[in-house]
Amino acid sequence: MAKFLIVTEKKSDWAAYFPSESVVSVGDYLDHRSDEEASHSNTQVINLCRDFSYQSLGYYCSLLAEARGHRILPTLRTINEVSRKEAQWMVLNGMHEALDLAFSGQEHDTISQLFYFGQSSHPALQKVARQLFEQYPLPVMQVTFRHNRHGWQVASIAPFPFQALENGQQDSFAAALERFSRKIWRQPAPHRRYRYDLALLIDREEHMPPSNLMAIKRFIRAGQKLGIRVEIIDRDQLARLGEFDALFIRATTNIDNYTYTFARRAEKLGLVVIDDPGSIMYCTNKVYLSELLEKHKVPMPKTRVIRAGEKGWVDKTVATLGLPCVLKLPDGSFSRGVHKVESVEALEQKAGEMLASSALILAQEFMYTEFDWRIGVLNRQPLFACKYYMSRGHWQIYQHKEGGQFNAGGWETLDVMAAPRCVRETALKAANLIGDGLYGVDIKQKGNRAYVIEINDNPNIDRGIEDHFMGDLIYERVMAEFLRRLQQRGL
Numbered sequence: 001m002a003k004f005l006i007v008t009e010k011k012s013d014w015a016a017y018f019p020s021e022s023v024v025s026v027g028d029y030l031d032h033r034s035d036e037e038a039s040h041s042n043t044q045v046i047n048l049c050r051d052f053s054y055q056s057l058g059y060y061c062s063l064l065a066e067a068r069g070h071r072i073l074p075t076l077r078t079i080n081e082v083s084r085k086e087a088q089w090m091v092l093n094g095m096h097e098a099l100d101l102a103f104s105g106q107e108h109d110t111i112s113q114l115f116y117f118g119q120s121s122h123p124a125l126q127k128v129a130r131q132l133f134e135q136y137p138l139p140v141m142q143v144t145f146r147h148n149r150h151g152w153q154v155a156s157i158a159p160f161p162f163q164a165l166e167n168g169q170q171d172s173f174a175a176a177l178e179r180f181s182r183k184i185w186r187q188p189a190p191h192r193r194y195r196y197d198l199a200l201l202i203d204r205e206e207h208m209p210p211s212n213l214m215a216i217k218r219f220i221r222a223g224q225k226l227g228i229r230v231e232i233i234d235r236d237q238l239a240r241l242g243e244f245d246a247l248f249i250r251a252t253t254n255i256d257n258y259t260y261t262f263a264r265r266a267e268k269l270g271l272v273v274i275d276d277p278g279s280i281m282y283c284t285n286k287v288y289l290s291e292l293l294e295k296h297k298v299p300m301p302k303t304r305v306i307r308a309g310e311k312g313w314v315d316k317t318v319a320t321l322g323l324p325c326v327l328k329l330p331d332g333s334f335s336r337g338v339h340k341v342e343s344v345e346a347l348e349q350k351a352g353e354m355l356a357s358s359a360l361i362l363a364q365e366f367m368y369t370e371f372d373w374r375i376g377v378l379n380r381q382p383l384f385a386c387k388y389y390m391s392r393g394h395w396q397i398y399q400h401k402e403g404g405q406f407n408a409g410g411w412e413t414l415d416v417m418a419a420p421r422c423v424r425e426t427a428l429k430a431a432n433l434i435g436d437g438l439y440g441v442d443i444k445q446k447g448n449r450a451y452v453i454e455i456n457d458n459p460n461i462d463r464g465i466e467d468h469f470m471g472d473l474i475y476e477r478v479m480a481e482f483l484r485r486l487q488q489r490g491l
Contacts, residue, residue, distance in 0.1 A: 003043045004181055005029065005070075007061055009050055013163050016170055026057050030064060043070045044181070044242050048139055050161040052079045071242050071269050074138050074159070082136050082157055098128050099145060099152035109147040114160055114169060116140055116176035118239045132157065134238055134261070140165070140173065181243060194229035196486050199244040201233055201262055203251035211250045214463035215475070219248070222475035226483050241265055246272040246482050253280045253458045254331060272485040274478075275457045279437045283457035286362050287330045293452055298430050300452045301444070302365040308355040314348055321365045327351055328362040340366060340395060367451065368395055371409070373419060373443040375427035376459055376466065379436050379481055382428065384466050384474060385419040387412040388442075413468035426450040438478065 006023045008014055014023045026049055045065045049058030052074070062079060065072035074082075102124035103111060113125060118133025120126050132141060142160040145152050165173055200219060203209060211219070216232065223230035230248075233240060235258045241247065247266040253259040253275055263277040275283075282288055290303045304320050306313050306327075317325065327350055329337030339354075341347045354361045370390060376383035388397045389409035397409050416424065427441035430452045440459025444451045460466055467474045 005043060005045045006048060007045055008048045008163075009057060013048070017174055026061050029061060030057075042245060043068075045070045045072045046139055046177075046181070047072060047074060048162050050163055052159055069270070073242065074136075078136050078138065079159075082138065082159065095128055095131065096151050096153065098124065099154075102128070103145065103147070103152050106147075110144065110155070112142060112144045114140060114142055114165075114172075116173045117180040119172070119176040119179065121172050130236075130239070134265075137239070139177075180239060194224070195227040196229070196245045196483070197243065198223055198228050198230045198246040198248055198482060199233045199237075199241065199266075200230050201235075201247060201249045201251055201259065204234060206251060208252070209250065210252060210458050210460050210462075212462045212464075215461055215467070216250065218463060218467075218472055218475040219250075219479065222472065222479040223482070225476065226479050228479060228483060228486075230479075235262075238262060238265060241269055241271065244271060245486055247274075248478075248482065249273075249275050249458065251458075253284060255281055255284050270489075272482055272489070274438050274482070276435065276437055279435050279439070279457040282434055283439070283455050285330045286328050286454060287360050289455055290362060292433055293430060296429070296433055298433070298452055299426060299449060300364075301367045304363045306351055306355070306361050306363055308359050313351075314344060317347065317363050318344065321363055323347070324366045326364045326366055327354060328364065329354055329358055330360060330362065331358075338396065366395075367444050367446070369444045369446070371412075372397060372453060373423050373427070373441075373445060373450070374459065374466075375416070375419060375424060375431075375441045375443065376461070377428060377431040377439045377441060378477065379484075380428065380432050382416045382419075382424055383438075383477060384461075384470060385414045385416040385424075386466055387414070411465055413466060415469055420445060420448075420450070422448055422450040426452060430455055438481075 004022050006014070006020065007026050007029045008023060009026050011023060011025050014020070029045075045061075047058060047061045047065070049056070049061055052058040052062070059079065062072050062074060062076050066076060102122060113120065113122065115129040115132065117139060118130045120129035132143065136157060138159045140160040140162050142158050144155040146155040162173055200216065202216065220230040231244075238258075238261065241262070247262065249259055249263060251259055260277060260280050263273055263275060263280055266273045267277055282292070287305055290300065290305065293300045294303070302321050304317055306317060323344070324340055324342040325347070327339045327341060327347075331337070339350050341350050351361060351363070371387040374386045374388055376385070388411050390397055391407045391409045394407070398407070423443050423445055427443055427450075430441050431439040434455060434457070437457065438459065440456040442453040442456065444453055461474060461478070
C-alpha cells in the first residue's frame with residue numbers, strides 16, 4: 001500500500017489545516033535518508049515548498065524524491081516544462097470555447113485563477129483545470145488568462161505557494177487535496193489491510209467491454225485473496241493514479257483515446273501496468289503487426305499494404321491476393337473497419353472510402369474458417385483457449401448493424417492444451433514479439449498450419465465465456481501476475 005508524505009518548508013506552514021502525521025518539513029525529508037517513511041520505495045510525496053526554481057529546496061525535494069524512487073508531485077519534468085510558454089500554448093489548443101463561456105461578460109481583459117490538484121471553484125473551468133493538471137501536475141497552479149481578438153487564451157501557467165492562500169482558498173485547497181489523496185485523512189480500517197492497491201480502469205458506457213461486470217467482480221475477489229485491494233476507476237480519475245501501485249485496463253484500448261493516456265501516466269509514475277503503452281501502440285495498428293509478423297516469419301494470410309496515391313494498386317492487390325479479399329483499417333476492432341470485397345469495382349470503391357481516413361490500409365487474402373482460435377497469453381505463457389464461431393450467415397464473428405446493434409457467433413472454451421500444437425506455438429511466437437503482457441492472439445487454422453489474424457493487447461475475459469474451463473483460476477492467474485511484478489519491483 002502506498003505511503004503518503006506532504007513536504008512543506010516548515011511544519012508550521014500546515015497550521016491552518018487538519019493535523020496529519022504525514023506532514024514533514026523539507027529539511028527532515030532531505031536529511032533523514034534512513035527514516036522508514038522517507039526510504040520506503042512505495043511512497044507518494046506531495047511537494048508543497050514555496051519555490052521550485054533551480055537549486056532551491058523545492059527543486060531538490062523533487063530531485064531527491066525521484067532518486068529515491070518515490071512518486072513525486074510535481075516532478076522535475078513538470079517543474080522544468082511549466083516555464084516553457086511555447087509548450088503551454090500547444091497543450092491548450094482546443095480549450096478556447098470553454099474559456100469564452102467561462103469568462104463571458106468579464107470587464108477586464110486579464111484574469112488569474114487558482115486550480116487545486118486539477119480542481120476549480122469555477123464550474124465552467126473544471127474541464128480546463130483537469131486537462132491542465134493532466135499535462136502539468138502541480139498542487140496549486142496559477143493560470144493567467146488574457147483576452148485578445150482570438151478570444152480568451154492562456155497567457156501563463158505557474159506554481160503557486162499554498163502558504164499564500166487565504167481563508168476561502170485554503171478551504172478549496174483542503175477539499176481538493178482530500179479528493180486527490182483521501183488516504184491521508186482516512187483512519188486505519190478495522191478490517192484487513194491490503195499490501196497493494198490496484199486501479200481497474202473501465203468504461204461504464206462501453207457496449208462491448210473486454211470484461212463484463214461479473215468478470216470485474218471476480219478480478220476484485222481474486223486480488224483480495226492475494227492481498228491486493230482492487231478499486232474500479234473511470235476515465236475522469238487520471239489524477240488519482242498516484243494513489244495506486246498498479247493499473248489494469250479493462251476498457252477497449254486505442255492509441256488516440258484516454259486508455260493510452262492512462263497507461264502512459266501510470267508507467268511514468270512507476271506503476272505495474274497491463275496494458276502497457278507499448279503494447280497498446282503496437283497491437284492497435286494492423287499495419288505494424290503485418291510488418292512485424294512478416295519480418296519474423298510468423299504465418300499470416302497473404303497481406304498487402306495499400307497506400308493513398310499509390311499507382312497501380314488495384315492490379316497489384318488483385319494479382320497478389322485474388323478476389324474476394326478483405327480490407328482492414330489499421331486500428332479497427334471487434335470486426336469494425338473490416339470489409340470483404342468481391343469485385344474490382346467494390347475494391348476500388350471501398351478502399352477509396354477507407355483511404356480518406358487513413359494514409360495506409362491493409363488488404364488480406366480471404367480465408368474462411370468456421371471459427372477463429374483465440375489463445376490468451378500472459379507473461380509469455382498460454383492462459384486460455386477459445387473458439388469463436390462466425391455469426392450465422394456471415395463471414396465474421398461479429399456482424400454489425402445500424403444503430404450499434406450486432407450479431408455474434410457462438411463460442412467454445414477448452415483446456416489450452418487441447419488446442420492444436422501449431423495453434424499454441426504460433427500464438428506464443430506472435431505474442432512474444434510484442435512483450436510479456438496480456439494478449440489475445442486470433443488464429444485461423446488450415447490443416448496443420450496456423451495463420452495469425454491479429455494480436456489483441458486487451459483480450460476479452462468474460463464471465464461465462466473465456467473462464468468457462470478454468471473458472472475463477474483465470475482471474476487468480478492474472479492477479480498473481482500483478483503480485484509477481486509488484487514483488488519483483490520491491491514494492
